[in-house]
Each structure stands twice: as C-alpha cells, then as structure tokens.
Amino acid sequence: MDQSGLLPRRSAHHLLMQITTEGRLMAELIAGGALAQLAPDDRARAQRLATDALRGLDRADRMLKPYLKKPPGDHVMNALRLGLIELMQGEAAYGVVNAYVEIVARNKRSQTMKGLVNAVLRRIADEGPEAWAKRPVPLTPGWLRQPLVAAWGRDAVAGMESAHFAGAPLDLTTKGDPAALAAALGGVVLPNGTLRLAQAGQVSGLAGYDAGDWWVQDAAAAIPVKLLGDVTGLRVLDLCAAPGGKTLQLAAGGADVTAVDLSEKRMTRLTENLARTGLAAQTLVSDAFAVTAGGYDAVLLDAPCSATGTIRRHPDLPYAKDGSEFGALIAQQEALIDHALTLLRPGGRLVYCTCSLLPDEGEVQIEEALARHPGLRVLPPAMAGLDPAWITEEAGLRLRPDYWPDQGGMDGFYIAVLTKPA
Known part of the structure; x- marks a missing residue:
C-alpha cells in the first residue's frame, strides 16, 4: 500500500469528481480502469473512501456549510467531503489534512484554495467523530426524494434513507441447504432462504466459492x-x-x-x-x-x-x-x-x-x-x-x-x- 495514502485518496477524489460532475456511475468507472493503476489494497481503499463519502454526502455538506462563506467549486468541495469523512472515521488529522491540501494544490484552478482546505479540515478535526454521529441521517437528493415521498410517505422514505446510509450486508443464494453453509460462514438464514453475512471480507476467499456452492444475490x-x-x-x-x-x-x-x-x-x-x-x-x-x-x-x-x-x-x-x-x-x-x-x-x-x-x-x-x-x-x-x-x-x-x-x-x-x- 502507498504509505502516504495519497494515491488512493487522489483516486477516490477522481471517482467523486466523475460521479458528481460528469454523471458517471462508479461501476462504469472501475470497469473502465479508473483504479487499474493502483495496488490491490489501495484500489480497495479508494473505492471504499468514495463509497463512504457518497453515502454520507448530504451529512458532510451540512457539516461543512458553517465553514464555507460560498461554494468553493467542485474540485475543492469533493476534497473537503473526502477529508471530512476520513476525519469522522477517526483517521489522524495530520495525514488527512496534508493529503487533501496536496490534492487541491496540484490542480491549477484550485491551488489558491489550499489554505481554505487546510483551515476547514483542521477545524472539522477539532469537532471529532462524536459530532458526526449526532448528525441526522443523510437525505436523498431532492430529484429522487420528492417522488419517493409522494409514493410512500415521509416516514417510509426516512426508513429507506437509514437503510441506504447503513449500506448492505453480503447476501448469498446457495445450491444446497443454506443452514449448513451459514454455520461454516458465520451467517444467518433469512426468512426467504437467503444466506446473509454481516462481515464478509474478500468474496472469493469465502468457503464454498471455488466449489460453486453459492453466488452473490x-x-x-x-x-x-x-x-x-x-x-x-x-x-x-x-x-x-x-x-x-x-x-x-x-x-x-x-x-x-x-x-x-x-x-x-x-x-x-x-x-x-x-x-x-x-x-x-x-x-x-x-x-x-x-x-x-x-x-x-x-x-x-x-x-x-x-x-x-x-x-x-x-x-x-x-x-x-x-x-x-x-x-x-x-x-x-x-x-x-x-x-x-x-x-x-x-x-x-x-x-x-x-x-x-x-x-x-x-x-x-x-x-x-x-x-x-x-x-x-x-x-x-x-x-x-x-x-x-x-x-x-x-x-x-x-x-x-x-x-x-x-x-x-x-x-x-x-x-x-x-x-x-x-
């Protein structure tokens, strides 16, 4: 793994930029080689960083708003979002702040904003992860939230947003008895017969993968x-x-x-x-x-x-x-x-x-x-x-x-x- 953490962070920033400004989907970007230059550990880290930032994007923006007099532009905003997410996950402030200041400084259009990034992230770090945990569940963007509320009501949509923020466990469909495989993998069998794993790790390393006993679904x-x-x-x-x-x-x-x-x-x-x-x-x-x-x-x-x-x-x-x-x-x-x-x-x-x-x-x-x-x-x-x-x-x-x-x-x-x- 890149010891400075700069390479996966730059890649996560690239993913976020492509998604939020170009309308590209992450799966499409990764299939197109967006992370191909990274070592496996850095590739996983970059994807995880971008995913965590997207899940918490609304909450991150609300937390950043008091520190920003006006929108700083997409390149800087996405650096701030990623930096905030890492700080709220307990990463050391020194490494996080320096990395995102460097990412902003490398861009000619945003390099004059590196002081802002440094100041905002250091102040965010002082709030600590406790401040993040107290914030409301992130809201779905309005273009989608409005029709969902019209269809299902605010309470149901709030429940969906909690589920979206929590992410998804790994579900498997088995060829044989799911209960037997659940015992081997430490999972639970859901009422419909699906085997669910809360903590899965590398999918191809799970028992039964090579034998073809199950597939992800x-x-x-x-x-x-x-x-x-x-x-x-x-x-x-x-x-x-x-x-x-x-x-x-x-x-x-x-x-x-x-x-x-x-x-x-x-x-x-x-x-x-x-x-x-x-x-x-x-x-x-x-x-x-x-x-x-x-x-x-x-x-x-x-x-x-x-x-x-x-x-x-x-x-x-x-x-x-x-x-x-x-x-x-x-x-x-x-x-x-x-x-x-x-x-x-x-x-x-x-x-x-x-x-x-x-x-x-x-x-x-x-x-x-x-x-x-x-x-x-x-x-x-x-x-x-x-x-x-x-x-x-x-x-x-x-x-x-x-x-x-x-x-x-x-x-x-x-x-x-x-x-x-x-």
Whole structure:
C-alpha cells in the first residue's frame, strides 16, 4: 500500500469528481480502469473512501456549510467531503489534512484554495467523530426524494434513507441447504432462504466459492424466481439476464433455461458463474426484441430500470443521475412486457420485476399491462417467508430497503407474476 495514502485518496477524489460532475456511475468507472493503476489494497481503499463519502454526502455538506462563506467549486468541495469523512472515521488529522491540501494544490484552478482546505479540515478535526454521529441521517437528493415521498410517505422514505446510509450486508443464494453453509460462514438464514453475512471480507476467499456452492444475490433479487415455485423441467426464458443470479437459480431448480442479454461483457460474467457453480443454461447475446421463437412455459423479465432500489449498494446512483432518462426506461419496460407475452405458451407465466422504488416502473406498469391485454391475470404471490404486507392492490409484490430493518434491510424491488390466457 502507498504509505502516504495519497494515491488512493487522489483516486477516490477522481471517482467523486466523475460521479458528481460528469454523471458517471462508479461501476462504469472501475470497469473502465479508473483504479487499474493502483495496488490491490489501495484500489480497495479508494473505492471504499468514495463509497463512504457518497453515502454520507448530504451529512458532510451540512457539516461543512458553517465553514464555507460560498461554494468553493467542485474540485475543492469533493476534497473537503473526502477529508471530512476520513476525519469522522477517526483517521489522524495530520495525514488527512496534508493529503487533501496536496490534492487541491496540484490542480491549477484550485491551488489558491489550499489554505481554505487546510483551515476547514483542521477545524472539522477539532469537532471529532462524536459530532458526526449526532448528525441526522443523510437525505436523498431532492430529484429522487420528492417522488419517493409522494409514493410512500415521509416516514417510509426516512426508513429507506437509514437503510441506504447503513449500506448492505453480503447476501448469498446457495445450491444446497443454506443452514449448513451459514454455520461454516458465520451467517444467518433469512426468512426467504437467503444466506446473509454481516462481515464478509474478500468474496472469493469465502468457503464454498471455488466449489460453486453459492453466488452473490441480494435477498430481494432472489424472490422473483422463488415465486415460480417448482421449475423442474420447465422451459424458461430469462430476458435481460446478466449478471445471472436468476439464471443460476432457475438452472439449480432444474429448469431448461435460455438466458438472453445484450451485453457481451456481462454475459461472459454469467457464463463464468455457470462454470464455477457447475450449472447449465443456454446463453444468447442478443437484444431481447430480436428473440422471436416462443412457446416458453415461463419468461423472467428483469427489465432495465432506474435501479433506485439498489442505492444501499450503489450510493453513487442519486448523484450520477437526475431522472431525465426515466421516461425512456418506462417506455422500454412497457414494450418489453408486450414482447415477452408473445414468447409464452398459452397458460404460461411472465415474471416481471424491476429493482426500482418508483411505482411507474412497477405497480403502474402492471395496471397498464392488464388494461392492454384482456384475459391477462396477476397470480397472487406465494413463497416461504413472504410478508402479506408486501402484497400490493394489483397482487404484485413491493419490496423496500426499510423492510427487515433489524436484519439489514433488502434492495427495493417490484415483482408481479402474470399468466397468459390458456
């Protein structure tokens, strides 16, 4: 590891700049090599710093505001945010302050602000981590918070924000008995059968990884396949399948699965996971609309969406996005539902799901699909561990981050099982 800590801090600052000013997502940046020049320990540190800063960004800004007469510009502000986060985590003030002063000094446009950064961070350090702990839970940016409050109410959104700030544990779906693996890994089995680890460490180093005994999958993301019940021998089409957790579930359940995704890179990852777990599925790199051969017993459509239900894991999303692309996504979801229905045999089932907290991508889509397709029905959801309070008026399933608060929450999802007229 770089002993001065400057390299990972500069990289964390670069990530924050790209996310907050260029609208880039962290996963996209890392896949593009943003941290490739770092040693493994520094790479992990840079990503963790940027993630922690994004989770606490609203709280950090509120804490910094009394020390700033006017906004200092994005380059300086992001340095202050990162420095504050480190100080509030108990890092030594000397190293933190010097590092972020150096980062600001290296930029020609901001170098005159290094004195401000030095003064503000030293005063913040005097407040200590106790001051941070007393601050309210960070709020979601207004562009997203307003529609969420309109949909679910302030109390529910406050619960979601607490879940977002806390982050997410590691959830695993197992091929065999999750209880046996829980004992080996020190985890707990959730009501839906997901294995949850509060402290995981390096995923590939966990027991059962090389043997392919499990795969990473949030508890909420594991529910859509479970709603199909016994899939043994069924022909199932998994549309928009990558990275493949649901494909693996279907294959493990004995289904004859065809997985389709437009991304060749993401499909490669799915194929690697199939090989690691010893499971089999047909894979096809293709646009979903190009698939025309039908007759499937079931179609699983995890449609492209806003991903607003995954902020626990991806705190960059509300800062990289502004909602401007949601209209196009909603139109695409509608078209995908209509197309997926053409691929079902009579009496077949369509599982529609999105990792979204917005009703327009969930409840409203199903209400409108029922209006467009006479005879289409929603099957009441049934599975172990299902809370009846999650069932919506149209018989879909609404999952939210504030559910299971004492167990670590879950991602936000909407799921509905539709059946085509026989």
